[in-house]
Amino acid sequence: MSSEAELTDFLTLEEIDRDGALLEGIADVYGSSRADFLRGAAFASTAVLLGLGRPAVASASPKQDVGILQFDLVFEYLQSTFYLQAVRDRTVAGMKPEKQRWAHVLGAHELAHVAILRDVLGPKARKKPFFNFHGVTESESAFTRTAVAMEDLTVALLGGQAPHFSNPALTSAVFSLLTTEARHAAWARRLSGARPVAGAFDEPKTLNQVGRVVRSTRFIAARPRTGRRGNPNYTG
């Protein structure tokens, strides 16, 4: 399991994405040249978090920690697929430059979050579900509106869960993801003409509350079939 890469401050997405599942998705959307670029792109700050991952924290953590991380992982799958789908639908290409940059940066960050959580969870990591965005990623206004709601919801999710890890290193790592999601939310709100910050405190939501919202979107179409990769009939 041990390799030099674990000890460097700069892990590339390729090093994070050990089974290649993420990069497959990127090449699909961006074409292979962009995928090559991303493959080599250093995720410097994520490397700090990835130090947590080996051996997978999941094998040494209480059930509750693993449960929270699995839930967060599904959420990050949802977000990363959402942004990639908007790129694939050419919705992002039709937006003004700053907004394009926003969508690309967020998509890349959410992919990195997927990679981090998969790495932390190890073999226990949930597989990616099938998503269906019901056309939301095809219109700029619906895409933007949904992105704002989703980013604010992620802040509420991570803010609610970060304090509950029994492993303090996980709390710390999830704080780093929480603030990143808060930046995404602020950026999304500003681009949509809303004030980047609503109140002085970001109120948390429970897993149940977040689960209810996610179910109401019907974005998660089905659980993944196990034991199979390749090109199943799903979005992203």
Add this chain to the structure above:
Amino acid sequence: MFLGRTLVAGGAFALGGLGFAAASERGAAAAPSPEQDVRILNFLLRLEYAQQALYQEAVATDALRGELHEFAEVCGDQDAEHVDALRALVGDDAQAKPTFDFGDAVRSRGRFTAAALTLEETASAAYIGQAANLTKDRLPDVARIVAVEARHAAWIRAIAGRNPAPHAADPAKTVQQVMKTLARTGFVERG
């Protein structure tokens, strides 16, 4: 290897006037305790005081216009609420508000933007750096605040024409790093 990277750099060091047993970037120097909470919350309080004072004074000098003015007004009010919340958590041991001298940062739009960006980024990283050191009793309160600090940081970066979210996972800063940054600004006169 387990947690190695994050914890090996630990080790307490005393920090000048704060008498602060500080933690490594992502590891606890000492196990969380109510006493350590007080020291950490006072440290974070200091950063909130600085931000709130910068915004309040900049709004008062009437140097800001447009979105920058809105930013200072909104964030000034919110950071004032953070000050109140942290003071309430610490109780009688809450540190008093230091005296600040922001110089041109409250008169020039460019300097104000740079100062706000530094303080917001520093605060966000400071909260992250202390996440592992707080007791479970205090974490929920701090989590409600840190996300707002990150929103402030993203907002001022956007106004400045910078990428609002430059990292896939935001970096943490140690107490020592934070205090060094704060000292370098020269904003804290006394306290």
